[in-house]
Amino acid sequence: METTATREALLDAAEELFAEQGIEGTSLRAVTSKAGANVAAVHYYFGSKEGLIREVFARRLAPLADQRLARLAACGEPGEQALECILRAFVEPFVELGWRMDLGTSATHRSGRLIAQVLLEPGDFLRNALADAFRETFVRFADAFERALPHLDHSEVIARLNFAIGTMIHGVAGIRLYQEEHEALPRSKELVDRLVTFLVAALEAPATLPRTASAPDEEPA
Numbered sequence: 670m671e672t673t674a675t676r677e678a679l680l681d682a683a684e685e686l687f688a689e690q691g692i693e694g695t696s697l698r699a700v701t702s703k704a705g706a707n708v709a710a711v712h713y714y715f716g717s718k719e720g721l722i723r724e725v726f727a728r729r730l731a732p733l734a735d736q737r738l739a740r741l742a743a744c745g746e747p748g749e750q751a752l753e754c755i756l757r758a759f760v761e762p763f764v765e766l767g768w769r770m771d772l773g774t775s776a777t778h779r780s781g782r783l784i785a786q787v788l789l790e791p792g793d794f795l796r797n798a799l800a801d802a803f804r805e806t807f808v809r810f811a812d813a814f815e816r817a818l819p820h821l822d823h824s825e826v827i828a829r830l831n832f833a834i835g836t837m838i839h840g841v842a843g844i845r846l847y848q849e850e851h852e853a854l855p856r857s858k859e860l861v862d863r864l865v866t867f868l869v870a871a872l873e874a875p876a877t878l879p880r881t882a883s884a885p886d887e888e889p890a
Contacts, residue, residue, distance in 0.1 A: 736762040
């Protein structure tokens with residue numbers, strides 16, 4: 670029990686300090702001091718600061734990935750899944766998380782700030798740590814979207830999925846803008862419905878380039 674408590678205390682302290690001070694700006698000594706542990710404990714449980722960072726992300730984002738994949742499975746067999754169902758499976762858990770981050774507990778609010786820190790801070794490692802947390806989910810959904818959008822080639826699907834992720838993040842980040850404009854917060858279902866309607870139209874739009882066209886010097890975003 671004590672071992673588990675120490676590990677969780679380190680993760681809690683790291684998450685809070687990373688969100689407040691930035692990941693690069695937080696030292697291991699600051700984390701261990703806040704957790705009431707020592708630097709050796711970080712190396713014992715996580716191997717390094719990089720290992721600690723990855724585990725901080727995994728702890729918060731693994732449940733989101735699990736929810737998405739469970740809802741995707743509920744859409745039916747691969748190749749028979751409707752586009753709207755796939756989109757809802759992808760969007761709803763994220764919006765629900767965003768609602769809790771903005772309006773709920775301090776822990777979920779810190780999770781949102783932590784992701785924002787990664788997007789703002791330089792360095793491939795931080796972006797890769799976030800990408801790793803979503804990699805399996807991204808691959809599974811990319812395959813589902815590609816099956817549901819046979820008029821698009823692989824590179825176009827990946828590009829549009831990246832655009833969809835950006836739209837979704839902006840939509841959740843702008844929750845408070847609804848309140849400023851309308852003096853009331855929208856329901857999470859309302860935001861999901863609007864995002865899904867918008868993204869279905871965007872994903873179903875005609876291909877940007879003919880399927881035979883290629884751009885060998887470009888890589889998917």
